[in-house]
Structure formats: C-alpha cells, structure tokens
Amino acid sequence: MTIDGNSLTALWWAVIFSGIYHGINPGMGWPLAVSAGLMEQKHWALPKALAMLALGHLLAMLAILLPFSMMTVLLQWESEIRIGAGMLVIAMGCYLLINRRHPRILARVHPSRLALWSFLAAMAHGAGLMLVPIYLGICAIGSSEAGHLAARTLMGNNIGNALVVAFVHTMTMTIAGGIIATIIYFWLGLKFLSKTWFNLDIVWAISLILVGIFGIYSTYAGH
Amino acid sequence: MNMRPDPTFHATAQLAMQAPVENYGFTIMLSPDGEQSDGIAVVDLNPDSSTYGQIVHQVIVPHKGDEFHHFGWNACSSALSPLTGHAFLERRYLIVPGIRSSRIYIIDVKDPLNAKIHKTIEPEELFEKTGYSRPHTIHCGPEGIYVSTLGGGGEDGTDGPPGIFIMDCETFEIIGRYEMDRGKQDKHYDFWWNLPQDYMVSSEWGLPPQFEHGVVPEDLLSNKYGHSIHFWDLRKRKNIQTIDFGENYQMALEVRPAHDPSKSYGFCGVVVDTTNLQGAIFTWWRDDEGNWQAKKTVTIDPVPADADDLPDLLKGFGAVPPLVTDIDLSLDDKYLYVACWGLGEMHQYDVSDPMNPILAGKVELGGIVAKHKHANGKGFAYGPQMVEISRDGKRVYWTNSLYSTWDDQFYPNDEGGQMVMANVGDDGGFELDKDFYVDFPKGYRSHQIRLEGGDCSTDSFCYPNV
Numbered sequence: 001m002t003i004d005g006n007s008l009t010a011l012w013w014a015v016i017f018s019g020i021y022h023g024i025n026p027g028m029g030w031p032l033a034v035s036a037g038l039m040e041q042k043h044w045a046l047p048k049a050l051a052m053l054a055l056g057h058l059l060a061m062l063a064i065l066l067p068f069s070m071m072t073v074l075l076q077w078e079s080e081i082r083i084g085a086g087m088l089v090i091a092m093g094c095y096l097l098i099n100r101r102h103p104r105i106l107a108r109v110h111p112s113r114l115a116l117w118s119f120l121a122a123m124a125h126g127a128g129l130m131l132v133p134i135y136l137g138i139c140a141i142g143s144s145e146a147g148h149l150a151a152r153t154l155m156g157n158n159i160g161n162a163l164v165v166a167f168v169h170t171m172t173m174t175i176a177g178g179i180i181a182t183i184i185y186f187w188l189g190l191k192f193l194s195k196t197w198f199n200l201d202i203v204w205a206i207s208l209i210l211v212g213i214f215g216i217y218s219t220y221a222g223h
Numbered sequence: 224m225n226m227r228p229d230p231t232f233h234a235t236a237q238l239a240m241q242a243p244v245e246n247y248g249f250t251i252m253l254s255p256d257g258e259q260s261d262g263i264a265v266v267d268l269n270p271d272s273s274t275y276g277q278i279v280h281q282v283i284v285p286h287k288g289d290e291f292h293h294f295g296w297n298a299c300s301s302a303l304s305p306l307t308g309h310a311f312l313e314r315r316y317l318i319v320p321g322i323r324s325s326r327i328y329i330i331d332v333k334d335p336l337n338a339k340i341h342k343t344i345e346p347e348e349l350f351e352k353t354g355y356s357r358p359h360t361i362h363c364g365p366e367g368i369y370v371s372t373l374g375g376g377g378e379d380g381t382d383g384p385p386g387i388f389i390m391d392c393e394t395f396e397i398i399g400r401y402e403m404d405r406g407k408q409d410k411h412y413d414f415w416w417n418l419p420q421d422y423m424v425s426s427e428w429g430l431p432p433q434f435e436h437g438v439v440p441e442d443l444l445s446n447k448y449g450h451s452i453h454f455w456d457l458r459k460r461k462n463i464q465t466i467d468f469g470e471n472y473q474m475a476l477e478v479r480p481a482h483d484p485s486k487s488y489g490f491c492g493v494v495v496d497t498t499n500l501q502g503a504i505f506t507w508w509r510d511d512e513g514n515w516q517a518k519k520t521v522t523i524d525p526v527p528a529d530a531d532d533l534p535d536l537l538k539g540f541g542a543v544p545p546l547v548t549d550i551d552l553s554l555d556d557k558y559l560y561v562a563c564w565g566l567g568e569m570h571q572y573d574v575s576d577p578m579n580p581i582l583a584g585k586v587e588l589g590g591i592v593a594k595h596k597h598a599n600g601k602g603f604a605y606g607p608q609m610v611e612i613s614r615d616g617k618r619v620y621w622t623n624s625l626y627s628t629w630d631d632q633f634y635p636n637d638e639g640g641q642m643v644m645a646n647v648g649d650d651g652g653f654e655l656d657k658d659f660y661v662d663f664p665k666g667y668r669s670h671q672i673r674l675e676g677g678d679c680s681t682d683s684f685c686y687p688n689v
Contacts, residue, residue: 031305038687039419039485101393107307107365108458111419117306190234190686194303199226199311 008141012168014134019169022057022127023176025204026197029053029118030177034185034193036114046185047178049114054174056118057127061166063119064128065135069162072139073155079219082140085132086215092126093208100201126208133215135165140219228310231676232300234686236482236554239300239614239677246272247335248611248620249294249317250642251670252281252663255627257288259666263319265335266642266661268674276659282330282338289321289328290627293671295361297329297368297392301683304418307365312392316341317673318368320358323435325349327358327370329395335675342395352397353388356380357431360413362683365458367392369401371414373431380431385411387425406462410449413477416457418685419484423455424507426475426491437628440536444497446470452478452491452507454515466517468505471498475505479552479559479680481577485687488577490559491517492550500525500540502547502563506577521572521580523547523563528592536632543591546633548625549609551679553616558583558651564606564625565633567593569645571619571653583651588643589623591633597643598655601662604639605630611672612679619645619653624668640669 022028033053037046071081103124109117122128139158184192233239248266262283267274297316302309317330325346332338350356355372357380362369368390374380386408387401402408412428427449433439442448450472454464468475472493480489488508496503504521525542537543546565552558552574559580561570567590572580587595589603597603603623610621622642624630630637640663645653663669673681 026305026310029305031303035305035419035686038689041485041687102307102309104366109306110458111306111421189689191238193234193686194228194230194232194310197228197303197310201311 004141004144008138011134011138011141015131015165015169016172018130018134019172020176021207022169023173023178024180025200027125027200027204028057028121028127028173028177029114030181031193031197032114032117033177033181034190037181037185046181050174050178050181052114053118053177054170056115057122057173058166058170059115060119060122061128061131061169062162063123064132065162065166066159068132068136069139069155069158072136072143072158073151075143075151075154078140078143082133082136082219083216085136086212086219089126089129089133089212089215090209092129093205093212096126096205096208097202125204130208130211131165131169133211133218135162136215137218138165225311225313228303229298229312229314231314232298232303232310233682233684234300234303235688236556236682236684237688239682239684240554240616242614242676244615245613245674245676245678247675248642249332249335249673249675250622250661251291251294252283252640252667253291253624253627253670254287254666255624255630255668260284260287261289261291261321263317263330263338264663264669265332265338276661278661278664280336280338282340284328284340286321286324286326288323289326290323291319291670292322292626293360294319294673296363296673296677296681297395299363299677299682301363301418301685304365304685309392314677318361318370318390318395320361320370322357322359322373325356325358344395344397348397349388350376353400354383355385355388355400357385359411362415363392364416364418364683367398369414371411371425373411373428373434384409385430387411387414401460402462403460404462406453407451407465408453408462412449412475415478415480415489416683417480417484417487418457418683420487421457423457424478424480424489424491425453425455426478427451428474428476434626435628437632438536443473443495446473446497448473449475450493451475452517464515466507466515468493468517468519471496472503473497476548477550479550481556482552482554482679482684483556483688484684486556490550490552490574490577492547492561494547495544496522500542500544502545502561504547504550504559504561504572504580508577518578520578521561523561523566523570526566526592532592534591534633534635537591546606551610551612553612554614554679555616558616558647560610560612560619562607562610562621564608566590567595567603567606569607569610569619569621571647571651573651584648584653586645586653586655588655597660599657599660601660603641603643604637605634609671611674613674614677614679617647619647620672620674622669622672624670627668630668639663640667642669642672
C-alpha cells in the first residue's frame with residue numbers, strides 16, 4: 001500500500017514534470033503566444049493565445065489517452081497493453097530520432113488558428129504518447145487497489161484519470177510556457193527568443209524512448 | 224543542424240539592425256555573351272581588411288550561358304517563425320538560378336573564401352516537377368524555399384503561365400508548384416510576403432519572348448508587359464486580389480513589403496509609364512475592410528536629350544526615361560532606394576509616411592546620356608541597378624547591369640561590371656564612398672548582391688518591432 005502510494009505520487013509528479021517539459025519546449029508553442037501578443041499590440045492577446053494553445057494541447061492529450069482508457073477495461077490484457085503502449089512510444093521516439101525533418105503540415109495552418117496548430121504540433125511530436133506509460137501506470141495501481149470493482153466502474157475511473165492526467169499536464173505546460181512567454185514579452189524582449197530556443201529534437205526523441213522503456217519496465221516490476 | 228538558432232536569424236528587423244555588420248558580399252558575375260561561365264564573386268567588405276573592396280574569391284560554375292540574375296539564401300530569419308520552428312537551420316547556402324538555362328546551383332558559402340558548389344539541379348528536373356522554367360526570386364518561407372519563375376513550359380516558356388515552386392530547405396529537392404488558384408496571374412517576376420499576416424504579393428515583368436532577346440519595343444508601346452500585382456492568401460495558396468496599376472505602367476518589378484510584420488503596406492517599382500516615360504513607385508496597403516489598395520506615390524520625370532546621344536531604341540522619344548529597375552527598403556522601413564538605371568541616378572526616399580515619400584538624397588552615377596563619373600574619377604558602365612542595403616542601413620551597395628540583352632540595347636557602347644557603395648548620413652542623404660569601387664574581371668557584368676548574414680531584401684521577420 002505504501003509502495004503503491006509512493007509510486008502513485010511519483011507518477012503524478014511525472015505528469016506534472018512532463019507538463020513543465022512540454023511547456024518550455026518552443027515547439028509546443030510559447031513563441032506563438034509572444035508573437036500573438038506583439039502582433040495584436042494588446043496585452044490580453046498573450047493569455048488568449050496561451051489559452052488557445054492549451055485547448056489544442058488538451059485535446060491532443062485526450063485524443064491519445066481516451067482510447068487507452070477504453071482498453072484498460074480489458075484487465076486480463078493489462079500487461080500486454082502496457083508493453084504494447086511502451087513499444088509504441090519507443091517506436092515514435094525512434095522515428096523522430098531517425099526522421100529529423102519537421103512536419104510540413106504545421107506550416108499550412110493559418111497563424112490565427114492556434115488551437116488547431118497546437119493540436120497538430122502535439123500529435124506530430126508524440127506529446128500525448130509520452131504520457132501514456134505514466135497514465136497506464138496510474139491506472140494499474142488503481143485497478144490493483146480496486147480489483148473487485150465492476151468493469152464499468154473501473155472504466156469510469158480510468159476515463160476520469162485520463163481527464164485529470166490530461167488536465168494537470170496541460171495546466172502545468174501552460175504555466176511553464178506562459179511564464180517564459182510573459183517574461184520575454186514584458187521584460188527580456190525578443191532578443192532572448194533566439195537565445196532561449198534550444199534544439200530539443202534529439203532530447204525529445206530520447207525522452208519518448210525512455211518513457212517507453214519505463215512503461216515496459218514498470219509492467220514487469222509490478223506496476 | 225545547430226543546437227541553437229543561427230546567430231544571423233533575428234526575431235525582429237530591429238534586432239537585425241543591431242547585429243554585427245557584414246564582412247563579405249556575394250555578387251553575381253554574368254558573362255553576357257556566354258563566352259565564359261557565370262559565377263559568384265566574393266567581395267571583401269571589411270574596411271579593416273587589407274583586401275577591402277576586392278574580389279577575394281570566385282565560384283565559377285562549369286556550364287556556360289546560365290545567365291545569373293537574382294539569387295538568395297537557403298535560410299533567413301523566417302526560420303524563427305513560431306509556427307514552423309525551423310530555428311536550427313544554417314544560413315549557409317546560396318540558391319543561384321540561371322534564368323536562361325533554368326539550371327539551379329546551390330553554393331556553400333559557410334567559409335566565404337572557399338565557397339563552392341554543393342549541388343546542381345538540372346533544368347530537366349525543374350521542368351518535370353513544376354512545368355515552370357527560368358527561375359528567379361528566392362525567399363525562405365513556410366514549407367521550404369520558394370522560387371518564382373519567369374517562364375512556363377515549352378521551348379520559349381509560353382506553354383502555361385509561370386509561377387512559384389517550392390524546394391526543400393535541407394535537401395534542395397524540388398517539391399512542386401505553389402499555386403492552388405492563380406486567378407488572373409499569367410506573368411511573374413518578384414514576390415514577397417508578410418508571414419504572420421499570411422499574405423504574399425507577386426509582380427509581373429513579361430513572358431520570355433518579351434525579354435530574352437531584348438526588350439520588344441512594339442510590345443512595350445502596346446502595353447503588353449506586366450502592369451499588375453497579385454495578392455495571395457499565403458497558406459491557402461490562392462490569389463485573393465489582383466490590382467492593375469493601369470496598362471501604361473509597364474513592368475511592375477520589385478515588391479518590397481515593410482519589414483515590420485505588424486505593418487500592412489509595401490512598395491512596388493514600375494519601370495516606365497508609356498504615356499510620359501516617367502518611372503513610378505506605387506504604395507500598396509490593406510484598408511480597414513481588408514481589401515488591398517495601391518496608389519502611385521512617386522513619379523520620376525524623364526530628361527530631354529538630343530536624339531544623337533540616344534540609343535536607337537530611344538531616338539524617337541528625344542528623352543531619357545528614368546527606368547526604375549530596382550528598389551530596396553531599409554530594415555527600419557524608413558528609406559526606400561530607387562535605381563534610375565536610364566538616368567544614372569540612385570534616389571533615396573524617406574518613406575516614414577509610406578503614402579508621402581520625400582526625396583531625401585540622390586547619387587548620380589553613369590546614365591545613358593549623363594555618364595556621371597564616380598567620386599573617385601572612374602567611369603561607371605550603364606547605370607545604378609541592383610541595390611542592396613546593409614542591415615544597419617548605413618551602407619548602400621549597388622551594381623550596374625540590368626539584363627544582358629537589355630544592357631546592349633540601352634547602352635550599346637558600354638561594357639563592364641562595377642560594384643560601388645555609398646555611405647548614408649545620420650539624417651538621411653548618401654554619398655559615394657571613394658574607396659569602394661569593385662571593377663569586375665574582363666568580360667563579366669555584375670548583378671544582384673547578397674550580404675553575409677542577411678540583407679534588406681532577404682530576411683522575413685516573424686515578430687513586430689517593439
């Protein structure tokens with residue numbers, strides 16, 4: 001129980017940490033919020049842009065997590081699902097590592113359609129997939145605690161978990177990205193835009209691989 | 224791929240102005256008769272260098288008769304676009320098209336003194352993948368490098384309209400045509416855009432038979448060259464509005480939008496008004512309803528001349544037309560430089576109020592009749608033509624050739640290539656620098672100039688000035 005409790009806490013911290021990580025990645029959109037604020041020459045354009053980016057990101061998380069929450073009801077397949085998900089995340093990481101080209105589809109989105117852009121950016125970079133092993137870990141602890149629950153209740157719990165995971169992740173992402181965007185917009189100026197922009201492509205791809213390995217490992221380790 | 228954005232990428236035009244100044248210039252070397260191969264001259268622009276103002280390296284291509292004209296960088300400040308996030312490209316390659324051969328060279332200038340050809344795209348590949356020919360203007364934008372063309376398919380480039388094609392910014396593979404709906408656009412020349420506002424503007428010269436063998440006087444006098452500009456929804460790839468300046472405004476060439484992307488206006492130079500031989504600048508802008516408008520805001524008068532002093536082409540008119548063949552806007556959107564190739568003058572207009580440009584300075588050099596000498600006493604073939612401004616706006620460089628066959632018609636007795644520079648005063652005005660005068664190797668003429676680290680007709684900025 002205490003081990004489970006600790007693991008659960010660690011997993012929720014992972015959700016929060018992943019949010020911060022996505023938030024500081026320029027590829028997830030904080031420079032767009034700066035640009036929107038400056039282009040519209042109104043301060044409120046910045047929080048509005050952040051909200052649109054958050055909406056797109058949240059939807060992208062749900063688009064990935066909800067199908068997995070449906071699958072968690074297949075309790076007898078739990079290990080296979082978690083291992084499969086881990087392998088999927090590793091595969092995405094490998095793909096991004098090998099294919100270093102940027103997705104051209106993002107260049108076709110109109111600059112004002114921030115939510116759509118954010119959704120597509122998150123999908124193209126496997127941002128949602130990065131959460132799947134963490135999410136399945138949380139669900140696994142939930143199901144072992146509540147093994148006697150009816151499948152319907154379990155699924156309800158797991159859908160709830162997906163919503164909370166997506167929400168908490170997106171919130172921390174928005175706060176992290178928002179802080180950077182705000183500091184650059186109000187204080188540091190655009191010179192720091194290029195100074196704070198690091199190439200995270202490889203780090204990002206490796207993160208996916210590591211999270212995938214963690215997912216598979218934790219399945220065998222019991223959670 | 225870098226770990227950090229290329230230091231020559233700047234979020235705003237303001238930041239680009241504060242960046243370190245240029246040390247090298249890259250200038251087209253054109254062999255007008257195809258006797259020699261064309262090339263790129265690397266010019267030392269560092270006043271503290273012992274080779275200042277000299278050609279310190281040449282990249283001469285293996286083919287002959289390409290006819291180099293315009294060219295551009297593989298990457299610019301547009302890579303900092305928050306939408307595409309291509310921040311880790313290097314500004315390293317020059318894309319150099321031959322407008323006669325349709326061959327495209329990718330030249331690696333990472334080390335300017337050892338610049339070399341990185342890749343050659345053969346004309347057949349361009350024809351096959353796009354149906355266009357005679358590639359011209361280069362800009363780096365969403366989805367890759369955009370290249371305008373002057374010709375369609377077929378031997379003389381009139382099989383279908385010319386347009387823009389897109390090239391991959393890393394592999395330099397030609398991806399394909401840009402246009403989904405070109406509307407009335409049937410000729411092409413220059414184009415540029417405003418990336419955050421998502422619009423593009425393109426202009427018109429004429430079709431290949433109208434320029435390749437020289438200007439066709441009958442076509443000019445019957446107003447058959449281009450006289451419209453086209454506005455595009457950049458990402459929808461759709462022509463949303465065409466503005467016809469009026470058929471007498473022959474050859475709407477360079478398009479120069481304000482560099483600050485929060486502004487919705489720009490300029491376009493017109494070579495000649497066939498009703499009175501004037502040169503003209505149009506200011507175009509987006510009105511409150513979102514429609515595009517254009518208005519003539521500068522006219523430059525022709526100068527009467529004795530028929531004996533004029534080339535055959537102009538004898539009947541008894542005057543020298545200004546021939547506005549290139550314009551360039553400083554990064555602070557303050558000064559517009561206008562080349563009057565026929566008169567032999569470079570004008571500087573204060574365009575702080577874009578609807579009311581004010582002549583702030585003038586340099587006289589060359590000219591069909593005037594034949595002004597340089598401040599150092601040397602001659603200058605033809606007149607001021609391709610103009611490029613340093614990022615900080617303090618130096619203006621220009622060369623003298625317009626286009627091989629046209630040079631010979633307007634200046635039948637001139638020959639040679641020169642590149643000069645003028646220093647801009649703190650409160651406007653500009654004067655030729657006596658110590659900067661690049662004479663090109665025998666048999667070569669000079670055309671467009673690109674500056675190391677970007678210049679005023681290359682970079683597209685994605686964030687407004689603060």
